[in-house]
Amino acid sequence: GNSVTQMEGPVTLSEEAFLTINCTYTATGYPSLFWYVQYPGEGLQLLLKATKADDKGSNKGFEATYRKETTSFHLEKGSVQVSDSAVYFCALRAQGGSEKLVFGKGTKLTVNP
Amino acid sequence: DSGVTQTPKHLITATGQRVTLRCSPRSGDLSVYWYQQSLDQGLQFLIQYYNGEERAKGNILERFSAQQFPDLHSELNLSSLELGDSALYFCASSSAGARPEAFFGQGTRLTVV
Numbered sequence: 001g002n003s004v005t006q007m008e009g010p011v012t013l014s015e016e017a018f019l020t021i022n023c024t025y026t027a028t029g030y031p032s033l034f035w036y037v038q039y040p041g042e043g044l045q046l047l048l049k050a051t052k053a054d055d056k057g058s059n060k061g062f063e064a065t066y067r068k069e070t071t072s073f074h075l076e077k078g079s080v081q082v083s084d085s086a087v088y089f090c091a092l093r094a095q096g097g098s099e100k101l102v103f104g105k106g107t108k109l110t111v112n113p
Numbered sequence: 114d115s116g117v118t119q120t121p122k123h124l125i126t127a128t129g130q131r132v133t134l135r136c137s138p139r140s141g142d143l144s145v146y147w148y149q150q151s152l153d154q155g156l157q158f159l160i161q162y163y164n165g166e167e168r169a170k171g172n173i174l175e176r177f178s179a180q181q182f183p184d185l186h187s188e189l190n191l192s193s194l195e196l197g198d199s200a201l202y203f204c205a206s207s208s209a210g211a212r213p214e215a216f217f218g219q220g221t222r223l224t225v226v
Binding site: 034042043044045049089099104105106 | 115117119144148161171203213214216217220
């Protein structure tokens with residue numbers, strides 16, 4: 001079946017540090033890939049998406065590139081801020097068939113001033 | 114604001130009881146999804162409705178049921194509640210067509226005591 005594996009945290013960084021959160025997936029064909037973010041006490045917000053190989057999703061300084069050859073969708077940000085502290089979820093939606101999202105377990109990021 | 118509204122935000126109830134969670138999707142979205150978020154299981158897909166009809170079923174217990182009404186709002190009914198049902202329940206909605214992303218509500222935190 002389809003699955004998502006992401007690095008489990010927690011991850012603790014200092015402000016202005018570089019962030020990478022690894023995400024790899026297992027799925028047939030070309031799934032759509034997403035990063036969602038959950039701030040404390042809130043719901044999930046769509047951070048970025050990519051729908052085909054080599055697409056780069058970007059938003060609020062975060063980027064992720066859809067790599068079919070390595071089945072990966074790693075999240076990066078060049079300079080994190082305290083306000084980026086949250087839980088980040090990688091997810092996929094399979095090509096055709098079911099429209100449900102399959103999520104990774106989430107990575108908690110804490111950014112210290 | 115995602116445009117998806119869930120009520121109530123918090124619910125505390127006793128074991129054996131029955132509760133109903135409500136979701137209003139974004140304007141124009143025909144699909145509604147229910148997910149359960151717990152510490153040990155992560156984010157699990159429960160069920161999807163599309164324009165009033167059940168479209169996909171995930172790891173939903175027989176004690177749980179859902180429906181989508183003609184005005185497209187949805188309700189998730191949880192009965193014979195157990196301590197292990199304590200979790201955050203999210204509703205999400207998406208539109209038909211080429212856009213694959215889903216938008217999430219703020220969630221209902223259910224505590225069974």
